[in-house]
Amino acid sequence: xxxxxxxxxxxxxxxxxxxxxxxxxxxxxxxxxxxxxxxxxxxxxxxxxxxxxxxxxxxxxxxxxxxxxxxxxxxxxxxxxxxxxxxxxxxxxxxxxxxxxxxxxxxxxxxxxxxxxxxxxxxxxxxx
Ligand SMILES: [Cu+2]
Numbered sequence: 235x236x237x238x239x240x241x242x243x244x245x246x247x248x249x250x251x252x253x254x255x256x257x258x259x260x261x262x263x264x265x266x267x268x269x270x271x272x273x274x275x276x277x278x279x280x281x282x283x284x285x286x287x288x289x290x291x292x293x294x295x296x297x298x299x300x301x302x303x304x305x306x307x308x309x310x311x312x313x314x315x316x317x318x319x320x321x322x323x324x325x326x327x328x329x330x331x332x333x334x335x336x337x338x339x340x341x342x343x344x345x346x347x348x349x350x351x352x353x354x355x356x357x358x359x360x361x362x
Contacts, residue, residue, distance in 0.1 A: 268295045268333075271357065276300050277307065277345070280354040290361040292338035300345075302330035305355070308346045309334070315342035315358055318351035336361040 269288070272281045276299040298307045307327040308320045320326070326346055327334070334343070338361055345355040 266293050266295065267291070268297060270297045270299060272299075277305060278355065279350065282354040282356050285357055285359055290336055290359050292336055292361045294336045294361060296334045296336060296341075296343075296359065298327070298332045298334070298343075300330055302328045305345045305347060305350065307332050307334070307343055310342045310344050312340065312342060312358075315344060315356060318344060318356065320344065320346045338362070 267290075269290070271277045272284050278300065300307075308324050310320055310324070314321060324346070334341075336359060340358055340360045342358050343356065344351040347355075
């Protein structure tokens, strides 16, 4: 009888621990989610619509996967995003698998290869 009682208490403790771990796990995911831009297709033309329906938070990480011989990633201003122009001296990311941590507000990225941004290779990501 006593053993059964302890067993029950132990089961309750296990359940409580599981809940706490789940809550903690969710917090971690919420605070720093990682998104692969464009999904399995990667960072390419018409990535512009990829952000729709997603909710981003400051600290989330965007992963840009692409072939560095034909694309790059450049962080730009709102004006640069609209006009598809990178600022003079802008540093292009060219690793082909770049990771960028989002800042609060809207983060703008384009590919600066000629014509690519105009073909929808641009994203505006608003992070809460
Ligand atoms: Cu490109």
